[in-house]
Amino acid sequence: MRRIGEPVLIADRISLAFGGIVALSEVSVAIRRSEILAIIGPNGAGKTSMLNVINGFYHPHAGSITWKGVTRRRMRPYEAAAQGIARTFQNVALFKGMTTLDNIMTGRLLRMRRNFLWQAVYVGPAEREELAHRAHVERIIDFLEIEAIRKTPVGRLPYGMQKRVELARALAMEPELLLLDEPMAGMNVEEKEDMCRFILDVNDEFGTTIALIEHDMGVVMDISDRVIVLDYGRKIADGPPGEVRTSPDVIAAYLGEEAAPHSPTARVPSSSRNARSAGRGPG
């Protein structure tokens, strides 16, 4: 049984700019143990930038990141991965020429302890290790119901399946914190339902902390414990889904300043999301 605990990751007053464009200004995000946190906001609000700061792709100009009790100016991608932060990408970043199985196996690279010289010389131990990792990967494949595409090069898979393989690769790292960047973009209703189920199961069974970016408000309201809203690089709301939904700032950000305060927020972001994903081809 999962219990939401104390914050495991604290990004404190993060600021980030690209030239003259401010992507994030003094945004603080605390992610609590075992929760599902949704980060939402209009396009260009700085959501992906925030994830990139957390796993070290971007180096913030100000602020600090505390992960596992260690406070630092910035993360490094290798360090983040080695210390249990896994992620998926908005525009699916898979190894396209490799099979589903090989893609997921790359998630185990950091956990392989035998060094490569040993692997070249001593067949026995290295082979046993490879088999152990393989067994773990097979469990993930079962879990995400992708047995049928095990040997297919991922470049040939439909978009929805690629997203699932990407999730599998992240899970293979046995992460403590899982960052999902629009895990349901471009999916049909059925695929979205599957993906929601997987996310909830991962969170429930392994207690994995999850931070996700999503545009489908129905999904966000259903699965998240807490919602953070970004707009123009600032945090404008932070709280339980029900509370955020009715916040006047959030409604204004999504509908514009003139909007009636009681209009249903769920509709508008949802349709703008559809328009976006319609224009996006697979890979």
Place this chain on the structure above:
Amino acid sequence: MDFFVIEVLIGGLLTGVLYALVALGFVLIFKASAVFNFAQGSMCLFAALALVRLMEIIPAPLALICAAAIMIVLAFAIERLVLRPLVNQEAIILFMATIGITFFLDGFGQSLFGSAVYTLDLGIPKDPLLLFEGLIPGGILVNEFDLWTAVAAGLLVAVLAVFFQRTRIGRALRAVADDHQAALSVGIPLRQIWVIVWSVAGLVALVAGIIWGSKLGVQFSIALVALKALPVLMLGGLTSVPGAIVGGLIVGAGEKLSEVFLGPFLGGGIENWFAYVLALVFLLVRPQGLFGERIIERV
């Protein structure tokens, strides 16, 4: 039918091994970064120049170690100064960067080590050798030097094959070549991988440089031998170590045989262009080469 054919074939295959050696350097870097390293030929020249000038002042084994060290330092420098600032860029941009490295190495190498033609003597006799005299009347004429280099190249290939096929480095390499961002996200140390690969490519360049240098003399034309590796790569596939070998053998044997047997009808000089025409035909039929990865495009 005399045994002249066999003699020509063997001569061609031995030359082919040398082409394969140069092609191997390209394959290694392509596997790890999906970049065609235009500078491979210049790296051969640079390594050979360094070795030959060092041998003038220190004993040969020591000079060899120093030359190897220089190639590794070069790999670190390339990673730091060229590759690191270009993380997550298109392959074509990295390719342009390797052209820059080519010009730098050609210029820097020759101003540092001099641009004269230096002789490199490995102490291996270059005398013709008659094999199988008891078996075949007249025996088969082979160059002893070519035989030794073939053995050396074979050993090198075996070591590399084990290194890249049996170890997890192989999977990490393919991952890095495919997508920098994704590779970083699963914790593959991009920089480390690049340094390793460029070092290995540098050492392969050193071996190729030594062999070609002692054949042709250490001079600028070594950098141009790399051009002969292009058809080899097209035949064998850019991503395959065995492909580079097989491609090299086909090119070597093909150009010698065509020269001898088609030459008289076409007016000779076939050796110079045969490989390129062969590669062109291959591109039409099998663009990924014999052993290359299938090109997958979802539209």
